[in-house]
Structures are given as C-alpha cells and as structure tokens.
Amino acid sequence: xxxxxxxxxxxxxxxxxxxxxxxxxxxxxxxxxxxxxxxxxxxxxxxxxxxxxxxxxxxxxxxxxxxxxxxxxxxxxxxxxxxxxxxxxxxxxxxxxxxxxxxxxxxxxxxxxxxxxxxxxxxxxxxxxxxxxxxxxxxxxxxxxxxxxxxxxxxxxxxxxxxxxxxxxxxxxxxxxxxxxxxxxxxxxxxxxxxxxxxxxxxxxxxxxxxxxxxxxxxxxxxxxxxxxxxxxxxxxxxxxxxxxxxxxxxxxxxxxxxxxxxxxxxxxxxxxxxxxxxxxxxxxxxxxxxxxxxxxxxxxxxxxxxxxxxxxxxxxxxxxxxxxxxxxxxxxxxxxxxxxxxxxxxxxxxxxxxxxxxxxxxxxxxxxxxxxxxxxxxxxxxxxxxxxxxxxxxxxxxxxxxxxxxxxxxxxxxxxxxxxxxx
Amino acid sequence: xxxxxxxxxxxxxxxxxxxxxxxxxxxxxxxxxxxxxxxxxxxxxxxxxxxxxxxxxxxxxxxxxxxxxxxxxxxxxxxxxxxxxxxxxxxxxxxxxxxxxxxxxxxxxxxxxxxxxxxxxxxxxxxxxxxxxxxxxxxxxxxxxxxxxxxxxxxxxxxxxxxxxxxxxxxxxxxxxxxxxxxxxxx
Numbered sequence: 001x002x003x004x005x006x007x008x009x010x011x012x013x014x015x016x017x018x019x020x021x022x023x024x025x026x027x028x029x030x031x032x033x034x035x036x037x038x039x040x041x042x043x044x045x046x047x048x049x050x051x052x053x054x055x056x057x058x059x060x061x062x063x064x065x066x067x068x069x070x071x072x073x074x075x076x077x078x079x080x081x082x083x084x085x086x087x088x089x090x091x092x093x094x095x096x097x098x099x100x101x102x103x104x105x106x107x108x109x110x111x112x113x114x115x116x117x118x119x120x121x122x123x124x125x126x127x128x129x130x131x132x133x134x135x136x137x138x139x140x141x142x143x144x145x146x147x148x149x150x151x152x153x154x155x156x157x158x159x160x161x162x163x164x165x166x167x168x169x170x171x172x173x174x175x176x177x178x179x180x181x182x183x184x185x186x187x188x189x190x191x192x193x194x195x196x197x198x199x200x201x202x203x204x205x206x207x208x209x210x211x212x213x214x215x216x217x218x219x220x221x222x223x224x225x226x227x228x229x230x231x232x233x234x235x236x237x238x239x240x241x242x243x244x245x246x247x248x249x250x251x252x253x254x255x256x257x258x259x260x261x262x263x264x265x266x267x268x269x270x271x272x273x274x275x276x277x278x279x280x281x282x283x284x285x286x287x288x289x290x291x292x293x294x295x296x297x298x299x300x301x302x303x304x305x306x307x308x309x310x311x312x313x314x315x316x317x318x319x320x321x322x323x324x325x326x327x328x329x330x331x332x333x334x335x336x337x338x339x340x341x342x343x344x345x346x347x348x349x350x351x352x353x354x355x356x357x358x359x360x361x362x363x364x365x366x367x368x369x370x371x372x373x374x375x376x377x378x379x380x381x382x383x384x385x386x387x388x389x390x391x392x393x394x395x396x397x398x399x400x401x402x403x404x405x406x407x408x409x410x411x412x413x414x415x416x417x418x419x420x421x422x423x424x
Numbered sequence: 425x426x427x428x429x430x431x432x433x434x435x436x437x438x439x440x441x442x443x444x445x446x447x448x449x450x451x452x453x454x455x456x457x458x459x460x461x462x463x464x465x466x467x468x469x470x471x472x473x474x475x476x477x478x479x480x481x482x483x484x485x486x487x488x489x490x491x492x493x494x495x496x497x498x499x500x501x502x503x504x505x506x507x508x509x510x511x512x513x514x515x516x517x518x519x520x521x522x523x524x525x526x527x528x529x530x531x532x533x534x535x536x537x538x539x540x541x542x543x544x545x546x547x548x549x550x551x552x553x554x555x556x557x558x559x560x561x562x563x564x565x566x567x568x569x570x571x572x573x574x575x576x577x578x579x580x581x582x583x584x585x586x587x588x589x590x591x592x593x594x595x596x597x598x599x600x601x602x603x604x605x606x607x608x609x610x611x
Contacts (some may be wrong), residue, residue: 242554284556344549
C-alpha cells in the first residue's frame with residue numbers, strides 16, 4: 001500500500017515538472033522513476049518446462065513497465081525455490097525486493113499446472129496464491145492470467161496481457177500480417193492477400209483487422225473478419241487507399257484516399273462503403289487517428305512545408321497544428337486515455353517516438369532504441385507504447401523514458417505494430 | 425451589400441474561367457502543333473501495317489530491324505528513372521530532361537500506355553512515404569501531360585518505401601531509392 005501511494009505521488013509530480021519546460025524539445029532520460037523490484041527464484045518442477053515458464057514471467061514483468069526482476073544470482077540461494085519461509089523475508093528485503101514470486105510447475109499427461117505465490121515484502125503478506133492448469137501449448141495464457149492479477153493486486157493497474165499486437169512482418173521479400181499476444185507469445189500469421197500487405201489496424205472490439213494490400217496491383221483497403229476469416233474489399237479506388245483507422249463507434253473508419261488527385265483523409269462508412277471527404281488541402285494529409293470519444297481526429301499533413309501533426313475538431317471541422325519542433329513529425333496515434341498523442345518525430349534524421357498533449361503543449365521525446373523508432377501504438381490502458389525499430393524488432397516502452405524492452409525475437413523484419421484493446 | 429458581394433464573386437469566377445481557359449490553351453498549344461502531323465502518321469502507321477504481310481515476303485529483314493529498335497527504345501524508356509530530394513516531389517532540371525526524352529518517345533509511339541511508379545527511401549515513415557511516393561509519380565505524370573502526352577495514357581502507383589532499388593542503408597542507396605520508374609503496360 002505504501003508503494004502505491006509513492007507511485008501515485010511520482011505520477012503526480014512528473015507532469016508538473018514537465019510543465020515548467022513546456023514547448024521545449026525535452027529528451028527524457030530515465031528521470032528518477034525507480035521500478036518496483038521483484039525477486040523471482042527459478043521455479044521448481046520439470047526442468048524442460050520451468051525455464052521456459054520462468055523466462056516468460058520475467059519477460060512479462062519487464063514489459064509491464066513497472067517491475068524489474070532482480071537477477072537470481074543476487075539471491076542467497078540462487079537455485080529453484082517453491083515457497084518462502086516467513087523467517088527469511090529479511091534476507092529478501094536486504095537485496096531490495098519489494099515482491100517475491102515463487103512458482104512450482106507440474107505435469108500430468110498433456111496438462112501443465114502452475115502454482116504461484118506472491119509475497120509483498122513490506123507487509124509480509126501473500127497478495128496472490130493461485131493454481132493455473134492448462135495444456136502445454138497454451139501455458140502462456142496461464143502466465144498472462146497470473147501477470148494481469150499481479151498488476152492489479154500490487155499496483156491496482158489494469159490488465160494488459162490479454163491484449164494482442166498485429167504487425168507487418170517481412171520475410172523473403174514478402175510482407176504479411178502476424179498477430180501475437182503483447183509479449184510475442186502465441187505468434188501466428190493472419191490471413192492477408194498477396195505478398196505486400198501494409199497498415200494493419202484493429203477494430204475496437206478486436207474482431208476485425210483492416211489493412212492495405214497490393215493484391216489487385218494497387219494499394220487497396222481490405223477488411224478481415226477474424227471470426228469468419230473472410231476478407232472484404234473496402235476501397236479499391238484509383239490512387240492510394242491507405243491508413244485505415246476505425247472510429248470508436250465501429251460503424252466507420254478514416255483513411256487516406258487520393259482519388260481526387262492528392263492524398264486526403266476521408267471517412268468510409270463500413271456498411272455502405274460510401275466516402276466523405278474530411279480534409280481539403282493542396283498537400284498530403286494522411287495517418288488519421290480518432291480520440292477515444294470520437295470527437296477529434298489527429299492526422300499528419302505537410303500543408304506548411306514539412307510533415308507535422310494536426311488535430312481536427314470533427315464537430316466544428318476546425319484544424320489546429322500541434323507540432324512545431326522538428327522537421328518531420330508523422331504517424332500520430334491517440335492515447336486510449338485521450339489525453340495525449342504519440343507520433344514519430346525526427347529532428348536530425350533519426351526517428352524517435354514523441355508525445356504531445358492534445359493542446360499542443362508538453363512535447364516530450366522518448367530516448368527509445370536510438371536506432372530509429374517508428375509507428376507508435378498505445379497499450380490498452382495507455383501506460384505503454386509499442387513501436388517498430390529500424391533493427392526490425394518491436395519494442396515496448398513506458399512514457400517516462402525507460403529503456404525499451406524488445407518483444408520480438410529478430411526472426412523476420414517487423415513494422416507497423418498495432419496494439420488491440422483487451423480481447424476478452 | 426449582398427448584390428455587391430455577388431457581383432464580386434461573379435467577377436472573380438469569370439476572371440478565373442478566363443485564367444483557366446488561358447491555362448488550358450497554353451497547355452494545349454504544343455499539342456495542336458503536334459496533332460496535325462501526328463494524325464497522318466497514325467494513318468501512315470496503320471496502312472503499312474496492313475500491307476505488312478506483302479512486304480515481309482519481299483524483305484524480311486526490314487521489319488525485324490524496326491521491331492528490335494523499338495524494343496531497344498522501350499527498354500531504354502523503362503530503364504530511365506528520375507530521382508528526388510529527401511521528402512520532396514519537385515522535379516529538378518535533370519528529371520525534367522529525362523521526362524522530355526520520355527515524352528518524345530511517347531509522342532512517336534502513341535499506342536504505348538505506361539504506369540509511373542513512385543518510390544521513397546527508408547528514412548521517412550511508412551504511412552507518409554506511401555503518400556509521398558504517389559506525389560512523386562504524379563509530378564512525373566503532370567510534367568508528361570504538360571509536354572503534351574494524353575493523361576489517359578498514364579496511370580500512377582505508389583510503392584512508398586517498398587521495393588528499394590538498393591537495399592543498403594546509406595546516402596548512396598537512399599538517393600537511388602527516391603525515384604520514379606516507368607513501366608510500359610501490356611508489353
């Protein structure tokens with residue numbers, strides 16, 4: 001509980017300190033935010049199962065953005081441990097552990113059982129004790145359920161591990177869409193069309209995926225129904241048909257069409273397939289993203305010479321320019337909390353993920369991988385961002401500049417991640 | 425007051441119509457000069473085609489030579505590329521020179537239809553580059569139209585940063601990848 005208050009305090013102080021330097025291009029280096037430390041001895045049980053499950057838990061804790069796993073090498077007993085004796089808690093406190101997670105894995109035919117216990121060191125209490133049983137192939141679902149419970153019971157955070165990421169993966173010059181849980185478990189290719197597929201986007205209910213394919217020798221817009229596995233052509237108009245973004249209502253989407261000569265943003269009714277032009281400028285307008293209430297739309301335009309982020313009030317149809325720092329600001333995405341917009345920012349040729357409030361203030365640039373970070377997408381609760389790095393991997397980072405966690409394994413070149421809301 | 429505003433609007437509309445008509449004429453002018461000789465050549469071109477079988481019997485080498493040179497010309501046409509500055513779709517003098525060559529080939533081969541493909545280097549972001557690639561293809565298309573080519577003969581497509589000509593990650597590769605290419609349709 002003490003920890004909770006401390007964390008809340010930090011979260012309150014952080015924006016205030018930022019406000020002092022408003023409108024400046026601030027590069028946050030991890031600014032004093034200490035993650036909660038978790039001691040997690042190796043799990044007991046059959047060796048062929050335990051190491052994989054332990055690693056999965058350790059990766060999820062790292063992705064969560066709030067925990068740091070203390071290396072088992074620093075424990076008094078670095079070997080597997082199934083339960084913690086009350087008398088030894090002081091030893092764990094000594095190495096700085098805020099929580100201790102222990103686990104035991106057992107197997108009966110194809111069924112795997114994971115027994116986990118979580119102790120809060122400060123209160124010397126079990127905050128979670130559970131048994132998860134599942135088939136060996138779906139053991140990641142047990143880990144996700146456990147991790148979501150831990151996020152809730154330790155810090156009151158919303159679940160995140162039952163959300164999925166879709167991304168484009170290039171292998172042998174083919175670009176396909178694949179889908180995986182946000183820790184890259186449960187990887188699978190999803191039905192696309194042809195060899196060149198781009199711009200995948202989730203519907204709000206995570207039952208549909210819109211994407212661009214060159215199947216008909218033109219960048220056209222398609223919709224895949226994940227329930228029926230059917231693909232439908234949404235827009236195959238002359239010119240580009242790209243960057244689908246579902247409106248929160250689910251009945252329409254925004255997209256980029258160049259049917260009238262240059263790329264503009266249109267609304268596309270999903271039932272009638274009728275279009276309505278939304279932006280009108282001589283320049284390129286692209287990459288729409290709706291606010292969670294559906295009242296605003298962020299987009300990218302080079303109407304003032306360089307690509308910058310703009311915000312449109314959809315009721316008044318008023319447009320406001322949000323970004324003034326850097327010569328290349330593209331790919332805006334609204335936070336699911338509606339308070340900020342993430343985008344790809346470049347001042348010196350290397351892209352970084354940046355954040356800005358919806359009134360155009362408090363722009364911050366996340367240090368990221370330093371290799372070139374593009375295509376940000378928010379986690380369901382808006383606490384984290386996944387992005388694609390030029391090294392071909394998807395990373396997850398928090399919003400305060402901690403070191404990003406790589407989630408893909410380097411097989412194939414990944415781009416354009418899109419993070420779903422909770423899929424349950 | 426209303427009448428005055430209406431009057432002004434009318435005046436603006438009329439003057440714009442004149443302006444546009446002027447633009448159109450200026451655009452058409454070179455075509456008009458070209459069309460009279462172009463039409464007879466088209467007829468001429470079709471006539472020998474009809475007579476071709478006879479000629480083939482007499483001199484078989486002659487048409488062979490002409491087709492091979494057309495093939496060569498087509499190959500050169502497709503190898504010609506134009507290149508762009510980073511994040512730009514404007515045509516530099518070299519690009520305009522290349523486009524003039526392309527236009528002269530298209531003028532002498534009026535049956536040929538083409539597709540212009542616009543490409544970007546990997547440095548921009550994917551979504552924006554898809555739009556930029558199209559604007560590059562469109563720049564090339566508009567210039568060819570300005571040089572008298574019928575817009576119906578030219579379609580465009582953007583590949584954004586897909587299909588780089590040089591897959592390396594350096595200035596040289598990027599300069600090669602920021603391009604527009606010409607693809608003859610129905611070869």
